[in-house]
Amino acid sequence: MSKQTHEVRDGIHGFILFDQFEKQLIDSEPMQRLRCIHQLAMCYQVYPGATHKRFEHSLGVMEIATRIFDRLFSQRLPDEIHARVSNECTPEQLQYWQRIVRIAGLLHDVGPLPFSHAAEELLPAGWNHERITVEMLRNSELAAILRAHKPRIDPEDVIDVAWDIKKRTKTDSSVNLSPWKTLLNEIVCGNTFGADRIDYLLRDSWHAGVAYGRFDPDRLISGLTTLIDPGNEEIALGLEIGAIHSAEALLLARYFMYTQVYFHDVRRVYDLHLQQFLQAWLDGGRFPADWRRVIQVTDHEALVAMREAAQDTQSPLHELANRALARRHFRTVYELVSTHKKKRPTILDDLHSKVAERFGEDKIGLDHYGPKSETNDFLVRTEDGGVESSIQVSGVIANVPPVEIGFIFAHPDIQDEAKAFVDAALKRLLTRSRSRKEPQG
Amino acid sequence: MNFKSHIIILAVIESLRKRGSWTGKTHVQKALSILRDSGKTTVPFHFVLYKHGPYSFELESELEQMQSYGAVAIDPNPEGYGVTLKPAKMAKYLREVESLSDEERQAIDEICTFVGARNVADLERLATASWIRCQESVSRSTDVAKRLHALKPHIPIAEAEKADREVYSWLAATK
Numbered sequence: 001m002s003k004q005t006h007e008v009r010d011g012i013h014g015f016i017l018f019d020q021f022e023k024q025l026i027d028s029e030p031m032q033r034l035r036c037i038h039q040l041a042m043c044y045q046v047y048p049g050a051t052h053k054r055f056e057h058s059l060g061v062m063e064i065a066t067r068i069f070d071r072l073f074s075q076r077l078p079d080e081i082h083a084r085v086s087n088e089c090t091p092e093q094l095q096y097w098q099r100i101v102r103i104a105g106l107l108h109d110v111g112p113l114p115f116s117h118a119a120e121e122l123l124p125a126g127w128n129h130e131r132i133t134v135e136m137l138r139n140s141e142l143a144a145i146l147r148a149h150k151p152r153i154d155p156e157d158v159i160d161v162a163w164d165i166k167k168r169t170k171t172d173s174s175v176n177l178s179p180w181k182t183l184l185n186e187i188v189c190g191n192t193f194g195a196d197r198i199d200y201l202l203r204d205s206w207h208a209g210v211a212y213g214r215f216d217p218d219r220l221i222s223g224l225t226t227l228i229d230p231g232n233e234e235i236a237l238g239l240e241i242g243a244i245h246s247a248e249a250l251l252l253a254r255y256f257m258y259t260q261v262y263f264h265d266v267r268r269v270y271d272l273h274l275q276q277f278l279q280a281w282l283d284g285g286r287f288p289a290d291w292r293r294v295i296q297v298t299d300h301e302a303l304v305a306m307r308e309a310a311q312d313t314q315s316p317l318h319e320l321a322n323r324a325l326a327r328r329h330f331r332t333v334y335e336l337v338s339t340h341k342k343k344r345p346t347i348l349d350d351l352h353s354k355v356a357e358r359f360g361e362d363k364i365g366l367d368h369y370g371p372k373s374e375t376n377d378f379l380v381r382t383e384d385g386g387v388e389s390s391i392q393v394s395g396v397i398a399n400v401p402p403v404e405i406g407f408i409f410a411h412p413d414i415q416d417e418a419k420a421f422v423d424a425a426l427k428r429l430l431t432r433s434r435s436r437k438e439p440q441g
Numbered sequence: 442m443n444f445k446s447h448i449i450i451l452a453v454i455e456s457l458r459k460r461g462s463w464t465g466k467t468h469v470q471k472a473l474s475i476l477r478d479s480g481k482t483t484v485p486f487h488f489v490l491y492k493h494g495p496y497s498f499e500l501e502s503e504l505e506q507m508q509s510y511g512a513v514a515i516d517p518n519p520e521g522y523g524v525t526l527k528p529a530k531m532a533k534y535l536r537e538v539e540s541l542s543d544e545e546r547q548a549i550d551e552i553c554t555f556v557g558a559r560n561v562a563d564l565e566r567l568a569t570a571s572w573i574r575c576q577e578s579v580s581r582s583t584d585v586a587k588r589l590h591a592l593k594p595h596i597p598i599a600e601a602e603k604a605d606r607e608v609y610s611w612l613a614a615t616k
Contacts, residue, residue, distance in 0.1 A: 084594070084595060165492065166491075166498075169489050169490075169491050173489040173490060176490070176592060179595075182492065231467075231560070231561035231562060232493055232562045232565050233562055233595055234492075234493070234595065341510045342510055342511045342531060345442055345510035345531070345534070346442050349442070370505070370509075371505045371506060371509040372502070377523065377524070389523055391517050391523075391524065392517055392518075398517055402505055402509065
């Protein structure tokens with residue numbers, strides 16, 4: 001008799017168990033492709049251990065999403081909440097929805113481009129990896145596996161739970177999930193407690209070898225609860241007050257991982273060079289919108305092309321490939337700091353204009369993200385049974401700063417000259433802004 | 442840097458505060474959504490129907506931008522829910538580089554008078570009813586209420602009708 005339960009050993013969560021049906025999904029071509037996609041693009045050029053792939057992250061999200069689901073729904077919900085979702089979560093249906101949550105976690109990002117999201121801008125307008133994932137859930141062999149399950153699994157249920165409602169609304173403004181599906185969507189994609197976020201923070205920090213991303217996921221998950229938002233009377237995922245310190249640790253972990261790993265200046269410049277190389281390498285400079293063609297390409301094909309170009313001095317891609325592979329990457333000559341921005345809000349753009357005019361656009365790079373605070377404001381059930389905002393009950397959460405980065409990069413051949421120019425220009429621009437005589441915009 | 446958007450947000454915050462509102466993010470979001478529906482002035486933000494009614498991701502990110510250079514500050518709401526917004530030091534800078542017409546200011550004052558004292562639940566109902574009328578072109582009050590109830594099943598039909606009547610009166614009066 002064939003084995004009904006399978007397991008893999010995961011460095012973050014220990015054994016992850018799955019059944020024969022889930023094994024079919026895991027063994028499918030789209031899922032196996034994720035073994036060839038780096039989770040953090042070329043971050044391994046900065047943190048050599050960060051070579052992990054999206055495959056193990058997907059398994060991790062399935063595991064965490066299941067733990068959250070079981071924590072929330074293994075006991076009867078409070079009456080006021082049960083009344084709102086009773087038509088969708090009868091005891092008989094709960095097993096189906098647990099299955100949906102597991103699959104949504106597993107397949108939540110089955111359509112990434114090579115090097116994950118570093119080159120997303122090279123997709124045609126209106127396309128992103130989420131849309132490619134959805135196309136695959138509807139049309140690839142994954143859809144056939146889902147539909148063949150007894151009872152039949154509707155791929156649209158998986159999509160409703162796996163596609164972050166915030167991002168989905170930006171693409172499709174007519175979408176309106178039921179309160180039940182909104183809760184399940186939050187389990188997988190939620191900004192604060194989503195399984196995706198919990199897994200990637202733990203996994204990325206472990207592989208990068210940094211301590212910043214660590215927090216106590218078990219305490220956090222054990223404190224999760226459903227409650228009614230007193231502001232608008234809707235159901236929400238919240239936290240028992242006893243677990244507030246684990247949420248504080250998660251939010252600080254997120255802040256530090258963003259500032260120290262995801263937005264490390266050299267990591268960001270590698271993303272820039274990767275995008276430049278892929279743009280020059282791909283037919284027409286873009287990825288196709290057709291998921292069938294997207295999944296034919298992985299990091300492996302792109303890296304082989306890059307190595308060939310780096311070895312061939314006659315290749316038109318030689319210089320671009322060398323930037324990434326021979327560590328001839330652009331160097332940071334300016335990093336935005338909040339005190340500069342508060343003196344002159346347009347400082348990054350103003351400085352970039354001047355330095356690009358002086359040295360030429362092709363020798364200078366610009367990178368700007370944020371400011372973005374994400375959402376730290378979630379609901380907390382206090383000891384007296386009341387419901388409060390997290391920013392009322394936690395001074396730490398109220399003061400986690402938004403993330404903003406701004407870099408100006410220069411070709412290594414002009415690094416010193418560009419840095420001296422930037423320092424002098426910065427001094428002039430900040431002095432002028434203090435006088436407030438020059439219109440800025 | 443989109444200073445025109447910022448001066449509009451600043452004017453809404455100042456007008457709400459002048460009217461004694463606790464000036465949460467929801468007040469600013471829903472005020473500008475209803476103002477856009479009214480057509481009284483150009484509101485340079487794209488809105489979508491999100492979890493809690495009309496919402497602009499652009500407006501949210503411009504607000505973060507204003508915080509980052511110190512035009513707006515955010516404090517926990519002393520009344521115990523969400524955050525409260527207030528002008529900060531660099532609001533002066535913003536007023537120097539951008540301005541609003543008298544018509545724009547008047548339109549902002551009118552919507553802030555309408556929404557300033559409302560709680561979050563009311564704001565969501567009013568803004569969603571306004572959206573259904575103006576963006577989905579539903580004109581009969583019973584149909585607006587039905588749609589609002591379908592979107593938010595916990596809002597009884599009678600409450601939905603009340604919200605529609607209120608916002609419709611305001612929209613009609615400001616024409």
